[in-house]
Amino acid sequence: MNGSRLMKLLGLIAGVGILDIVILSPGLLGVEIGGESALETASGVTLLVISLLVLLYGSYALLFKPPVLAPVKNMKTHEDYIAALSHYRNAKGLKKDIAHALDQLDRLEKKKTTLSDVLGQKFDQAELSYKKFHSVIDAVEQLFHLNIKGILNKLSVFDASGLSAFTSEQNPRQFSNKLVQEKTALHNEYLASITGYLGANEEILLKLDKLLLEISQLDSTDYQNIEDMPCMQEMDALIKQTKFYKQ
Known part of the structure; x- marks a missing residue:
């Protein structure tokens, strides 16, 4: 609880x-x-x-009563995503993936807090530099959450226990090999898509770590060259790919 x-x-x-x-x-x-x-x-x-x-x-x-989950498209807060993923925490064959996604959400919140603290030490909140950094961080967070929504959309239609029941030894010859192979391929495709979203979010978390390091190393003479920072350029390129992540 x-x-x-x-x-x-x-x-x-x-x-x-x-x-x-x-x-x-x-x-x-x-x-x-x-x-x-x-x-x-x-x-x-x-x-x-x-x-x-x-x-x-x-x-x-x-x-004991499961919480009422908001529709995936309406999810906005950190708590919304935690509650939705926790609903599938015991999904057969996906426990590690769900645990990984929940861990990623937790790490994202911690990195945002750390970044906010470091930015507050380096810049005044009214400065343009501060706003530029925050706008990029917010945009990357939205992309991160789009990936979580992608996972949730897959989980809502994916029955991990269906394959094992379908191919159980109780009915070894009930279905043709071709049908079993197609069912298995579809199952693997679902798993691969979830793994892909997790990998994309892991990349985002890595870029946030890089950004944190670059910000911590900034000198006052570097403040005018924010757009030229390698990690900022990487994040800008990542943000421009957002359209490919839309559900």
Whole structure:
């Protein structure tokens, strides 16, 4: 369970507990279990039963119920991508790929934070140089997320367990060799496309590392030659290829 769900669960427990204490405290609302009035007792018992049901349902929804995922095309935040990839975390034959994609997202956030800190040390936020660096970093991040969307689109239509069921030894002669080969080729094509997206994002992360190194080595005399920096030129070329990554 992630931190957000844990906090929601703790908030639910605290909220229900406080409500019960307020209502059942003697002298506040006149509701008391075992009091003189049968109506008071019935109301108190009913409150406790309802509280228990709310806690049980809330715990189920937060602990076991899968989160509602946003459509891939509408995903924008880091949390959106994490939640969507986590949905496929246990997909047969793809666990390592999903874990790799989640690790890449985590590393991207850390590199963005480090880059922002270094840029803040080298430039004033109002400077044109600062804005140029940030615009390139933002554009590369968008390309990175396009690759994640590509992975998610493939996962949404890919059934990794289908091939093993299709070619299981239970039905070794049920299908022709040609059909099995075509099914296997399609399976491998899906895997290759996911690997391709992961590789493209690994390249982006490497370029961000290079950019960080180049920025850290900048002297004041170099500030006017940002566009000539090798890594900036590489990133600019990569950004221009964005149209080839569109879904």
